[in-house]
Amino acid sequence: MSLPMRIEIHEEGPREGFQIEKPGFSIADRAGLVEALAQAGLPQIQVASFVNPVKVPQMADAPELFRAIRKQPGVRYTGLWLNEKGFERAVAVPEVDLEGVLYFYTSDAFCRLNNGVSAQAQAQDQRRWVERYAARGVPVRKAYVLTAFGCNFEGAIPQERLKEVLADMASLQDEHRIRLDEVYLADTVGWANPRSVSERVELARRFFPHARIGLHLHDTRGTGMANALAGLQAGVDLFDASVAGLGGCPFSGHAHGGAAGNICTEDLVFMCNEMGLETGIDLECLIEAARLAERIIGRRLDGRVMHSGSLKAFPTRSR
Amino acid sequence: MSLPMRIEIHEEGPREGFQIEKPGFSIADRAGLVEALAQAGLPQIQVASFVNPVKVPQMADAPELFRAIRKQPGVRYTGLWLNEKGFERAVAVPEVDLEGVLYFYTSDAFCRLNNGVSAQAQAQDQRRWVERYAARGVPVRKAYVLTAFGCNFEGAIPQERLKEVLADMASLQDEHRIRLDEVYLADTVGWANPRSVSERVELARRFFPHARIGLHLHDTRGTGMANALAGLQAGVDLFDASVAGLGGCPFSGHAHGGAAGNICTEDLVFMCNEMGLETGIDLECLIEAARLAERIIGRRLDGRVMHSGSLKAFPTRSR
Numbered sequence: 357m358s359l360p361m362r363i364e365i366h367e368e369g370p371r372e373g374f375q376i377e378k379p380g381f382s383i384a385d386r387a388g389l390v391e392a393l394a395q396a397g398l399p400q401i402q403v404a405s406f407v408n409p410v411k412v413p414q415m416a417d418a419p420e421l422f423r424a425i426r427k428q429p430g431v432r433y434t435g436l437w438l439n440e441k442g443f444e445r446a447v448a449v450p451e452v453d454l455e456g457v458l459y460f461y462t463s464d465a466f467c468r469l470n471n472g473v474s475a476q477a478q479a480q481d482q483r484r485w486v487e488r489y490a491a492r493g494v495p496v497r498k499a500y501v502l503t504a505f506g507c508n509f510e511g512a513i514p515q516e517r518l519k520e521v522l523a524d525m526a527s528l529q530d531e532h533r534i535r536l537d538e539v540y541l542a543d544t545v546g547w548a549n550p551r552s553v554s555e556r557v558e559l560a561r562r563f564f565p566h567a568r569i570g571l572h573l574h575d576t577r578g579t580g581m582a583n584a585l586a587g588l589q590a591g592v593d594l595f596d597a598s599v600a601g602l603g604g605c606p607f608s609g610h611a612h613g614g615a616a617g618n619i620c621t622e623d624l625v626f627m628c629n630e631m632g633l634e635t636g637i638d639l640e641c642l643i644e645a646a647r648l649a650e651r652i653i654g655r656r657l658d659g660r661v662m663h664s665g666s667l668k669a670f671p672t673r674s675r
Numbered sequence: 676m677s678l679p680m681r682i683e684i685h686e687e688g689p690r691e692g693f694q695i696e697k698p699g700f701s702i703a704d705r706a707g708l709v710e711a712l713a714q715a716g717l718p719q720i721q722v723a724s725f726v727n728p729v730k731v732p733q734m735a736d737a738p739e740l741f742r743a744i745r746k747q748p749g750v751r752y753t754g755l756w757l758n759e760k761g762f763e764r765a766v767a768v769p770e771v772d773l774e775g776v777l778y779f780y781t782s783d784a785f786c787r788l789n790n791g792v793s794a795q796a797q798a799q800d801q802r803r804w805v806e807r808y809a810a811r812g813v814p815v816r817k818a819y820v821l822t823a824f825g826c827n828f829e830g831a832i833p834q835e836r837l838k839e840v841l842a843d844m845a846s847l848q849d850e851h852r853i854r855l856d857e858v859y860l861a862d863t864v865g866w867a868n869p870r871s872v873s874e875r876v877e878l879a880r881r882f883f884p885h886a887r888i889g890l891h892l893h894d895t896r897g898t899g900m901a902n903a904l905a906g907l908q909a910g911v912d913l914f915d916a917s918v919a920g921l922g923g924c925p926f927s928g929h930a931h932g933g934a935a936g937n938i939c940t941e942d943l944v945f946m947c948n949e950m951g952l953e954t955g956i957d958l959e960c961l962i963e964a965a966r967l968a969e970r971i972i973g974r975r976l977d978g979r980v981m982h983s984g985s986l987k988a989f990p991t992r993s994r
Contacts (some may be wrong), residue, residue, distance in 0.1 A: 357870050357905070511990040546983060549949035550904050551676050577986075578942030578979035579949070581897055582904040585869050586676070616983060623897030630868035630898070660897030664865060664935060667896075671830040 360593035362634045365625065366400040367393050368572075368618050369649065371415075371436060373602030375405060377653065379413045385652045387424040390433070392645035393599060397637040398621070400432040403452075406442035422451040438471060440488065447492060456489035456496035458482045458536075460525055462517050465509035466502065466544070479524050486532045496532075499525055500540040500572065504556060506547025513547070518556060522563040538594060539567045543583065546576020546616060550586035557590040570594035575601065575658075576616035581627065584619055588633070597621035600646040601658030620659040622646050626666055639666050679912035681953045684944065685719040686712050687891075687937050688968065690734075690755060692921030694724060696972065698732040704971045706743040709752070711964035712918060716956040717940070719751040722771075725761035741770040757790060759807065766811060775808035775815035777801045777855075779844055781836050784828035785821065785863070798843050805851045817857040818844055819891065823875060825866025832866070837875060841882040857913060858886045862902065865895020865935060869905035876909040889913035894920065894977075895935035900946065903938055907952070916940035919965040920977030939978040941965050945985055958985050 370390050374381055386404075393401050403425065409416035418435065427433060432453040437443045446452045460482065461467035461475040471478055482499075489496050501521055506512045522539075529536055539560055541553075548556075553571070560569045571587045571594070573580050584595060596618055603617030622642045628635050639661075646662035689709050693700055712720050722744065728735035737754065746752060751772040756762045765771045779801065780786035780794040790797055801818075808815050820840055825831045841858075848855055858879055860872075867875075872890070879888045890906045890913070892899050903914060915937055922936030941961045947954050958980075965981035 357873050506986065506989075508989055512986070547986065549946060551678075551950045554676050576979065576983045577945055578900055578939055579946045581899075581901040582946060585901040585904055616979065620897055626896055627868060627898045627901060631870045660895065660935065664895045667825065667831070667866065670825075670827055 357589065357631075359588045359631060359633060360591055362593060362636075363588070363628050364399060364594050365621060365635055365637065366402070366594075366596050367398040367599060367621055368402050368596050369393070369599035369602035369621065371402045371405050372598050372618060373600075373649065373653070375412060375414050376603060377414060379416075381414075381652060383417060383421050383424045386421055387426075389599075389645065389649055389652060390421075390425050391428075392648050393642070394428040394431045396642035396645050397635075398431065398642075399636065400434060402434050402436060405436035405438075406445040407436075407438060408442075419445070419449045422449050425451065427451070443488065454492070454494045455498060456485070456494040458485055458496060458499040458525075458528075459502060460499060460521050461502045462513045462521050463503040463507035463510045466507045469509070470502070475521075479521070479528075482528060483532070486528070486534060496534050497536065498538040498540070499536050500542050501525075501560075502542045503544045503547075504541040505543045505552055506545070508545050515555065515559060518559060519563075522560060526563050536564060536567055538570050539564045540570035540572050540594075540596070542572035543574055544572075546574045546579075548573060548583045549579055550582050553583045553586040554590050557587060557592055561591075568594050570596070572596040573619050574603075574616050575619050580619040581623060584624055584627070588628075595619070595624060597624050599642070599659070600649040600662055602649055602653070617658065620646075620661075622659055622661045626661045630667070640668060676908065676950075678907045678950060678952060679910055681912060681955075682907070682947050683718060683913050684940060684954055684956065685721070685913075685915050686717040686918060686940055687721050687915050688712070688918035688921035688940065690721045690724050691917050691937060692919075692968065692972070694731060694733050695922060696733060698735075700733075700971060702736060702740050702743045705740055706745075708918075708964065708968055708971060709744050710747075711967050712961070713747040713750045715961035715964050716954075717750065717961075718955065719753060721753045721755060724755035724757075725764040726755075726757060727761075738764070738768045741768050744770065746770070762807070773811070773813045774817060775804070775813040777804060777815060777818040777844075777847075778821060779818065779840050780821045781832045781840050782822040782826035782829045785826045788828070789821070794840075798840070798847075801847060802851065805847070805853060815853050816855065817859070818855050819859045819861050820844075820879075821861045822863045822866075823860040824862045824871055825864070827864050834874065834878060837878060838882075841879060845882050855883060855886055857889050858883045859889035859891050859913075859915070861891035862893055863891075865893045865898075867892065867902045868898055869901050872902045872905040873909050876906060876911055880910075887913050889915070891915040892938050893922075893935050894938050899938040900942060903943055904946070907947075914938070914943060916943050918961070918978070919968040919981055921968055921972070936977065939965075939980075941978055941980045945980045949986070959987060 404418035464475040467475040598618035601620035723737035786794040917937035920939035
């Protein structure tokens with residue numbers, strides 16, 4: 357089994373987790389969780405989103421949260437925004453490590469819901485984002501294809517549609533003389549399977565032969581870790597993940613099937629460790645962070661290794 | 676990605692699930708679950724174990740349970756026993772589909788705990804089981820290697836140790852002129868990773884080139900489905916699994932890390948379906964069985980697809 361030797365994992369839990377919970381978790385608790393994640397060796401942590409405080413009151417105090425964190429050198433503390441207003445709010449907080457990220461959608465319906473515009477208008481708008489970022493001196497190195505596998509509104513997304521989006525992204529690169537170093541395929545609502553991951557990573561690589569391909573996988577239907585393995589086997593060395601599997605919605609019932617978290621960070625680190633792949637993350641320390649997340653949220657979370665423990669505590673057989 | 680076209684999945688949930696719960700679940704409920712699983716197309720269902728009713732009161736009514744089930748033609752309803760007494764109790768129930776299964780252990784400590792004898796004594800005892808089964812006219816076609824990857828008492832099990840056990844199993848085959856058609860590697864307490872699955876399946880195949888290799892995987896540390904994928908990629912077409920992920924122990928806390936269920940049947944079927952592999956199982960019907968299991972147990976179970984739903988309900992994109 358030929359796999360990349362070094363895997364980079366970015367943490368999404370603090371944002372993905374608390375944005376679906378009731379508002380009211382203290383800044384001290386959330387800053388403490390971010391600090392514990394940095395302590396464990398996560399190189400990049402998405403702390404919060406700068407979105408409409410009326411629509412998402414959980415994230416209204418994002419600036420205060422960023423300011424409360426005792427930052428660790430070498431760790432990037434990032435934020436998310438969906439429009440110019442959000443970006444300007446983020447720019448006003450010097451503690452935010454600004455990243456110029458572009459977002460493309462294969463699904464029109466999903467894009468309209470998430471961004472209020474068609475997928476094509478969103479793709480056009482990314483041109484303006486390149487300029488907006490340039491004006492602020494924020495380098496654009498990274499792009500996501502959301503709903504890269506399927507979407508609950510449009511169903512399975514054919515490869516041809518993904519190809520169109522990738523081709524458009526490649527044109528944008530040429531038009532604006534930028535270089536996307538990292539191209540992520542996002543399985544936003546759990547439509548990927550190991551075979552489609554394998555095929556679509558290959559496809560993305562054909563359009564971006566010099567970029568690192570990243571995966572953002574939600575474990576909506578139990579295939580998250582198998583999809584991650586398929587990604588590793590296709591040479592992917594860049595993953596988003598969520599501590600303790602934060603971001604799921606255990607009490608939402610069958611109707612909100614889409615609402616499941618990212619693949620679990622410590623389970624992914626465990627799997628990498630066991631296969632001899634280096635992540636730079638201290639698993640024991642990360643498990644403590646996951647347990648902290650569980651204490652803060654106040655109910656059992658989905659992560660497995662955080663409950664079972666790693667294999668470190670057990671004897672090494674001498675024979 | 677080259678994978679077997681047809682996958683056979685055996686259901687372990689009714690035994691694995693209820694043996695760790697408090698006693699007192701009604702025969703009607705448990706029989707109903709078995710019937711729902713048969714309805715969904717599971718070709719083999721392990722209904723209960725014939726073990727010491729004082730030690731495991733949950734299984735004391737195994738004979739009554741077997742008798743209560745309205746059986747479906749073509750489905751095998753199996754039981755488990757650890758000693759002669761248990762076997763004789765099972766033989767006395769004509770509703771049990773008797774299977775002559777042999778059990779080997781790589782871990783001495785685990786074997787002593789589970790069976791009260793050393794791994795070597797257990798292996799010797801398997802010779803007597805061959806005779807015992809022959810005397811009752813029960814064919815011996817199947818063998819398990821328990822703790823084939825590691826064990827919480829002895830740590831990681833080296834490949835050399837697994838090799839010894841496989842070699843011994845192969846000798847038993849020759850000594851007794853039987854043929855093991857199915858050889859299972861069991862990751863009894865969650866020590867496997869995709870790489871070790873791949874390597875050890877190959878190893879088993881070297882000793883049993885004409886047998887089907889099966890996998891019995893527990894999802895203790897979140898790698899269960901990735902391990903299953905590695906198995907599929909190594910050509911494995913025979914899996915044990917547990918509806919709704921039954922068998923876990925969500926309230927056992929960190930101390931009982933070993934107590935996690937098998938990989939979840941409907942999540943595995945979902946993954947197979949999505950990759951175009953045939954299981955003969957009706958996923959929608961199986962999801963209903965998983966939801967029935969959740970209603971019977973009375974708390975949220977670990978399965979994912981049972982909560983998110985399959986992808987069947989969503990539109991197929993026409994373009």
